[in-house]
Amino acid sequence: MKTYAKLVRTFLLSGEMPKSEKKSKVKFYITLGIIATIFIFIPCFLLMAFLVGTTTVGIQEEILSNPLYAGNIGNGLLLVIQFICIFSMIFGFNIVLNTFYFAGDIEHILPLPINPKTLISSKFMAVLISESLMEFLFLLAAFLGFLIVTDFNILTILMSIIGVFTLPLLPLVYCGIITLLIMRFTKLIKNKNNILTLLLLGFIIIIGIIAIGYVNNDSITEFVKMLATGQIGFIDVMNYIFPSTYFLVEAVSNTNIGAFLIYLIINAFAYVVFMMLADKFYILGVKRISNNAVHQKESITKALFNTKKTNYKKTYLMKELKLLTRTPAFFSNCILSNLLWPIVIILIYLIQGQDNIILEFVNHYKQQEALGLLVIFISIFAISAILTTANSIASSSISREGKHFQFMKYIPINYKTQLNIKALVSIIISFGFNFVYLLIISYYLEATLIDFLIFALVSLLSCIFFTYLGIYLDTINPKLIWEDELNALRGNENTFFSMAISMIIAVILGGGIYYLNKVVLIPLSILKGMLIVILLMGSILIYYKVMNKGTKNIEEIEI
Amino acid sequence: MIKVKNVTKVFNETNKAVDNISFEVNPGEIVGFIGPNGSGKTTTLKLLTGIYQKDSGEITVAGYDIDKDALEAKKNIGYISDSPDMFLRLKGIEFLNLIADIYEVSTTKRKERIKELTKAFGLEDILESEMISYSHGMRQKMMVIAALIHEPGVWILDEPLIGLDPESAHQLKEMMKEHAKKGHTVLFSTHVLEVAEKLCDRVIIIKEGKIIYQGTLKELKKTYSKKDLEEIFLRMVQDENVR
Numbered sequence: 001m002k003t004y005a006k007l008v009r010t011f012l013l014s015g016e017m018p019k020s021e022k023k024s025k026v027k028f029y030i031t032l033g034i035i036a037t038i039f040i041f042i043p044c045f046l047l048m049a050f051l052v053g054t055t056t057v058g059i060q061e062e063i064l065s066n067p068l069y070a071g072n073i074g075n076g077l078l079l080v081i082q083f084i085c086i087f088s089m090i091f092g093f094n095i096v097l098n099t100f101y102f103a104g105d106i107e108h109i110l111p112l113p114i115n116p117k118t119l120i121s122s123k124f125m126a127v128l129i130s131e132s133l134m135e136f137l138f139l140l141a142a143f144l145g146f147l148i149v150t151d152f153n154i155l156t157i158l159m160s161i162i163g164v165f166t167l168p169l170l171p172l173v174y175c176g177i178i179t180l181l182i183m184r185f186t187k188l189i190k191n192k193n194n195i196l197t198l199l200l201l202g203f204i205i206i207i208g209i210i211a212i213g214y215v216n217n218d219s220i221t222e223f224v225k226m227l228a229t230g231q232i233g234f235i236d237v238m239n240y241i242f243p244s245t246y247f248l249v250e251a252v253s254n255t256n257i258g259a260f261l262i263y264l265i266i267n268a269f270a271y272v273v274f275m276m277l278a279d280k281f282y283i284l285g286v287k288r289i290s291n292n293a294v295h296q297k298e299s300i301t302k303a304l305f306n307t308k309k310t311n312y313k314k315t316y317l318m319k320e321l322k323l324l325t326r327t328p329a330f331f332s333n334c335i336l337s338n339l340l341w342p343i344v345i346i347l348i349y350l351i352q353g354q355d356n357i358i359l360e361f362v363n364h365y366k367q368q369e370a371l372g373l374l375v376i377f378i379s380i381f382a383i384s385a386i387l388t389t390a391n392s393i394a395s396s397s398i399s400r401e402g403k404h405f406q407f408m409k410y411i412p413i414n415y416k417t418q419l420n421i422k423a424l425v426s427i428i429i430s431f432g433f434n435f436v437y438l439l440i441i442s443y444y445l446e447a448t449l450i451d452f453l454i455f456a457l458v459s460l461l462s463c464i465f466f467t468y469l470g471i472y473l474d475t476i477n478p479k480l481i482w483e484d485e486l487n488a489l490r491g492n493e494n495t496f497f498s499m500a501i502s503m504i505i506a507v508i509l510g511g512g513i514y515y516l517n518k519v520v521l522i523p524l525s526i527l528k529g530m531l532i533v534i535l536l537m538g539s540i541l542i543y544y545k546v547m548n549k550g551t552k553n554i555e556e557i558e559i
Numbered sequence: 560m561i562k563v564k565n566v567t568k569v570f571n572e573t574n575k576a577v578d579n580i581s582f583e584v585n586p587g588e589i590v591g592f593i594g595p596n597g598s599g600k601t602t603t604l605k606l607l608t609g610i611y612q613k614d615s616g617e618i619t620v621a622g623y624d625i626d627k628d629a630l631e632a633k634k635n636i637g638y639i640s641d642s643p644d645m646f647l648r649l650k651g652i653e654f655l656n657l658i659a660d661i662y663e664v665s666t667t668k669r670k671e672r673i674k675e676l677t678k679a680f681g682l683e684d685i686l687e688s689e690m691i692s693y694s695h696g697m698r699q700k701m702m703v704i705a706a707l708i709h710e711p712g713v714w715i716l717d718e719p720l721i722g723l724d725p726e727s728a729h730q731l732k733e734m735m736k737e738h739a740k741k742g743h744t745v746l747f748s749t750h751v752l753e754v755a756e757k758l759c760d761r762v763i764i765i766k767e768g769k770i771i772y773q774g775t776l777k778e779l780k781k782t783y784s785k786k787d788l789e790e791i792f793l794r795m796v797q798d799e800n801v802r
Contacts, residue, residue, distance in 0.1 A: 021571060295685045295688035295689075295692035295693060295697075296685075296687065296688050297684040297685060298684060298685075298686075298687045298688075299684060300673075300674065300677065300683040300684060300686060302687060303650075303651070303652040303673075303686035303687050304652075304670050304673065304674070307652065307656055307666065307669060307670055307673065308666045309659070309660065309663070309664065309665055309666045309669070310656070310660050311660070312660040312661045312663065314660075315656065315657050315660035315661070316657070316660075316661070319646065319649065319653075319657050322648065322649060322653070323646065323648050323649070326648040326689070327648050403642055403644065404640075404642065404644070404645040404646070406605070406610045406640060407645060407646075409608075409609055409610045410608040410609055410610050410633060410636070410638050410640075411633065411661050412629075412630045412631075412633035412634045412661065412662070413630075413661060414629075414630060555612060556612070558570075558605075558610070558611050558612070
């Protein structure tokens with residue numbers, strides 16, 4: 001037990017971001033943390049609680065008004081936690097795979113006299129704790145929102161608390177079992193290649209299609225009515241995949257202790273099955289990795305055929321792009337993550353049915369009404385900002401260097417050039433995705449060429465500004481000590497703060513533009529110009545900040 | 560050549576990793592940097608290459624100040640770091656081309672150097688594979704090739720022989736001799752006293768950040784008569800008074 005606890009602690013610590021030694025930097029990070037908590041965590045928490053609470057009230061009213069409705073008042077909560085479980089699986093795969101098979105600690109731990117069961121169970125617990133922190137917050141908010149509007153008692157509170165901490169178990173057990181089987185019986189993953197990431201993408205698309213197919217409805221009211229009748233196909237499918245969610249919600253909404261016991265048994269059973277499989281397959285899977293690492297012999301003539309002198313900036317840029325696309329952890333988190341946005345927007349669009357707020361603004365825009373023009377314009381700026389920061393390319397650009405950060409320092413290329421090339425990588429990828437989305441949106445909106453060009457300019461400036469902001473944050477305290485590449489991104493506070501700042505700036509600028517247009521009555525054409533000027537000036541300022549203070553920060557980093 | 564004058568490096572405001580050291584490595588010389596773990600060898604080499612910033616003193620490499628003319632100084636250095644696990648997702652040939660481009664090596668020259676060096680280290684037929692598939696020794700050899708591809712005048716090598724098979728280690732030692740013969744400079748750190756004895760014109764022994772000896776091994780043996788090198792070294796690093 002002692003070994004288990006020590007291993008869990010060690011695995012958790014190895015994923016943590018080291019604190020800066022400079023007091024001023026620590027203060028800076030604490031301030032950012034407080035700002036992020038106030039502007040991100042608390043609003044997200046309240047929003048989730050509000051969403052579940054209002055849906056539950058709606059379902060209650062529907063059931064009261066029509067006694068024939070057979071749905072559970074907890075169906076709103078059920079739907080939310082099932083979505084959380086899906087996301088937990090999507091994000092959990094890579095983490096489980098990396099922690100179980102590709103973490104740098106494995107070759108040091110395997111020769112030690114540690115029972116494989118203890119090893120795998122401690123790794124699993126470390127993943128469960130570190131990966132579920134955010135999930136706990138959302139689950140807590142969802143249960144809180146539910147309990148406030150229902151007749152709760154001490155038992156339901158107790159069951160909810162246990163549920164919040166145990167719900168992420170089943171999705172991660174699934175990830176664990178699938179990973180164990182893939183690594184033991186297939187040769188799909190050689191040297192952490194991108195195949196699993198692509199499988200994962202396929203999985204996301206399938207889930208997305210299922211969700212879109214089931215969630216498609218006429219209106220929010222209609223949707224709540226469906227939840228009240230219990231006729232939601234999506235929930236039925238997910239009840240089979242995540243049976244624990246059904247029994248937990250049944251237990252909490254009807255104070256059903258029997259259902260809660262079944263919930264606990266399901267989790268325990270799943271964990272036992274996982275441990276049995278791990279005992280049988282884990283070590284064999286680990287051993288197969290080393291067998292997979294084989295280089296192919298080819299004549300040097302082929303290698304030299306394309307060898308020619310190229311501009312060092314171009315080669316450096318290509319190096320950055322190759323490392324991003326060939327490293328699975330970077331590829332899935334920094335590149336593929338950009339594909340999630342359309343799925344999220346389509347889902348939001350479909351869930352709303354006829355009461356569709358997005359559709360409303362689209363129609364306003366098509367009719368050239370001021371409100372539609374304003375909202376679309378602000379949305380494009382905000383989405384570009386969030387996409388650029390969420391993909392973490394800029395905010396992990398120094399962190400990704402890891403142990404070989406010193407390469408940046410001993411090569412004869414100045415830091416300004418290196419940072420600009422890193423910025424260019426982020427701008428190319430972020431704006432590349434944004435540009436494609438803009439083309440689709442503009443086509444759908446029937447936007448004029450001028451509008452399209454303005455959208456593109458705003459999006460580009462937004463990408464540039466938030467790219468340099470991300471890089472600047474990463475020069476202050478990069479996460480350079482990590483065991484595997486995924487750890488460079490996981491728990492990287494720079495990405496989180498960069499996202500938080502982008503959301504805050506998006507709200508301030510968006511709200512400001514809205515206020516100036518609606519209250520002060522400044523025409524939108526002027527406001528568009530103002531936003532472009534603000535973004536341009538902001539980009540220039542942050543660029544100079546990176547070129548001066550950022551390069552100085554790089555000089556001071558010594559590992 | 561390398562000139563180090565009164566250089567000090569302090570970590571965390573209290574830990575003096577390098578304490579007021581001065582030495583020179585002249586053209587045509589191979590100098591071994593010897594010392595126990597944590598004595599300041601790697602820190603000194605990192606100061607010479609611009610990876611760390613010194614707190615005081617002066618460092619010039621190939622006549623360039625490492626702070627004022629950093630880029631010019633770096634262009635003249637071939638550096639092998641203590642970790643060969645670098646850019647493992649790049650193919651061997653991509654990595655070598657990256658380094659060659661950074662040091663602006665012409666197409667003809669780099670083809671010639673890649674052929675010559677990969678043949679010497681037995682890596683010529685795996686350049687099209689990603690370096691993640693290489694063994695530790697192969698990666699180390701790749702780092703050696705990369706460090707030498709631009710024919711730098713000053714070689715600064717941190718434990719360059721670790722991980723190399725005997726044949727490759729022999730090759731590298733011969734290259735070091737050849738390089739010095741041409742009037743260039745080699746400074747390398749090592750724990751292997753026999754290597755230092757066979758290879759070095761002079762050695763610098765460092766302990767707790769301070770240089771406790773610099774000169775030829777012959778002179779050192781004379782001072783501590785009737786003792787072999789290992790015994791002398793152990794006595795020097797264990798002796799509280801030798802500072």
